[in-house]
Each structure stands twice: as C-alpha cells, then as structure tokens.
Amino acid sequence: MITKRVRSLEYLASPLLDTPHGFSTRLGGVSGGHLSSLNLGCHRGDEDENLRENYRRFCAVLGAGTDSLVMTHQVHGTAVRAVTEADRKADVLDPTPFDADGLTTDRPDVTLVVFSADCVPILLYDPVRRAVGACHAGWRGTAGAIAGVTVAAMAERYGCRPGDIRAAIGPAIGPCCFETDDDVPQAMEAALGPIARPYMTRSGEKWHVDLKAIDRAVLLESGLAPEHIDVSGACTCCEHQRFWSHRHTGGLRGSQAAAIRMEAVG
Numbered sequence: 001m002i003t004k005r006v007r008s009l010e011y012l013a014s015p016l017l018d019t020p021h022g023f024s025t026r027l028g029g030v031s032g033g034h035l036s037s038l039n040l041g042c043h044r045g046d047e048d049e050n051l052r053e054n055y056r057r058f059c060a061v062l063g064a065g066t067d068s069l070v071m072t073h074q075v076h077g078t079a080v081r082a083v084t085e086a087d088r089k090a091d092v093l094d095p096t097p098f099d100a101d102g103l104t105t106d107r108p109d110v111t112l113v114v115f116s117a118d119c120v121p122i123l124l125y126d127p128v129r130r131a132v133g134a135c136h137a138g139w140r141g142t143a144g145a146i147a148g149v150t151v152a153a154m155a156e157r158y159g160c161r162p163g164d165i166r167a168a169i170g171p172a173i174g175p176c177c178f179e180t181d182d183d184v185p186q187a188m189e190a191a192l193g194p195i196a197r198p199y200m201t202r203s204g205e206k207w208h209v210d211l212k213a214i215d216r217a218v219l220l221e222s223g224l225a226p227e228h229i230d231v232s233g234a235c236t237c238c239e240h241q242r243f244w245s246h247r248h249t250g251g252l253r254g255s256q257a258a259a260i261r262m263e264a265v266g
C-alpha cells in the first residue's frame with residue numbers, strides 16, 4: 001500500500017489494483033471542529049457544503065465524477081448489492097435507498113464507496129472480467145465472511161474467477177488496539193472455524209483480534225492468490241491523527257471512504 005498526496009489531500013492506494021481507487025485519510029478536507037478535516041461520512045453532522053467539497057477533492061484525485069458515486073447504508077451485515085448507473089447519486093447528500101455492506105459493478109463510471117473508521121474497508125478488482133467490488137467488514141462482517149461473499153457475488157454475477165481477483169485491505173483498527181471480550185473470538189470461531197484462530201491472541205481477561213488478517217484469510221479461503229492481496233499496515237486507532245477512529249474518539253468523528261471504479265476502455 002502506498003501513500004499518495006495531491007496538495008493537502010492524503011490517501012492510500014495499492015499497486016495491485018490497476019484501476020482508479022483510494023482509501024481516504026482524515027487529511028486534506030475543509031470540515032472543521034471534530035470533523036477536521038476530510039470527513040466523507042454523510043451522516044456525521046457535517047455542513048452540506050463542506051461534505052460536497054470534501055467529495056469534490058477526493059473524487060478529483062480518483063478521476064471520478066461526483067455524480068458517479070454509489071453509496072450504501074451499512075448495517076454490519078453480509079448483503080452484497082450489484083449496482084449500475086441507475087444507483088448513482090446525483091448529489092452526495094441524496095438519500096441512500098438500500099442497506100448492504102458490499103457493492104459490485106462491471107460498469108465504467110460507477111464509483112463504489114464504502115465507509116469506515118476502524119472497520120475494515122476492502123476493495124476488489126478483476127482485470128480479466130473487468131469488474132470491481134467494495135465491502136465494509138467490522139467484526140460482525142468479518143465473522144460473516146463479507147469479503148468472501150463479495151468475491152462469490154462477483155463470480156456469480158460477472159463470471160469472475162477468484163484467482164484473477166486483486167484485493168486491497170485498507171487502514172483499519174489493528175490487533176494492538178482492537179481489544180475484545182470473549183464474544184468476538186467466540187463468534188469468529190463459530191462462523192469461520194480454524195482459519196481465524198491464528199489471528200486472535202489472549203491477553204489476561206481480554207483478546208486482541210487482527211481483523212485485517214482474518215479478512216485476508218477469508219479471501220485466501222475464497223480462492224484469491226496470496227500475491228494478489230495487499231494489506232495496509234496502518235492502525236486507525238494508533239494513527240488517530242491521520243485516520244478517523246471510532247474507538248479513539250468514542251464515536252464523535254468523521255468517516256473515511258474507500259472508493260473504486262472501472263476505467264472505461266478506449
């Protein structure tokens with residue numbers, strides 16, 4: 001994962017994904033106060049014009065139109081929705097009409113967006129079938145194998161072969177800061193079995209859980225090649241001055257966006 005800067009805006013991208021995409025940070029926007037400065041969350045109490053300007057800046061670095069965005073209302077589930085031009089928002093403040101934690105498309109000029117602030121954002125790209133996916137994996141979504149469900153949706157809908165798909169797992173809370181009670185490891189174990197086990201460590205009464213590593217294991221289980229998966233080393237909670245972190249702020253925060261689109265051919 002590499003850090004890119006366009007003027008004050010800083011974002012991350014993966015060399016594995018040869019299509020416009022990016023993981024935003026909190027740097028380079030115009031929002032003020034506790035939303036300073038690149039808040040891309042539509043329901044965080046931001047000023048309308050600040051949010052529009054933040055999206056203008058983020059879309060500009062991706063070469064995407066602000067009228068190409070498709071967003072979803074995330075509910076920590078495992079629903080994945082295939083979207084087209086008809087699902088694009090004319091304005092970022094328009095209501096989001098459906099609940100889902102994953103999006104896929106094979107249409108150019110449709111930019112998929114997922115939000116996070118400690119949860120794991122995952123972007124997928126198939127250069128052969130020319131399709132993209134994006135999903136949001138908190139611990140519930142990770143246990144529900146949302147990353148694998150999104151890969152399966154791309155296979156079913158667009159004929160993607162998992163061996164062709166490239167994945168970028170973005171900045172999220174690391175095992176250093178994601179301390180849990182027994183409920184999280186129990187849910188992981190019940191849902192995923194032994195593949196999650198190496199990434200959950202007991203420490204006294206608590207557990208430290210590496211969500212990004214478990215999402216990577218889910219993608220490997222789905223048939224992705226290890227060399228096709230890029231994982232950000234950044235912890236949003238440790239690096240709370242660079243990223244939005246729900247845990248660090250107690251919830252008074254903006255949101256990161258992870259976005260990807262297919263580039264039109266020719």
Ligand SMILES: [Zn+2]
Nearest residue numbers: 176177235238
């Ligand atoms: Zn940390």
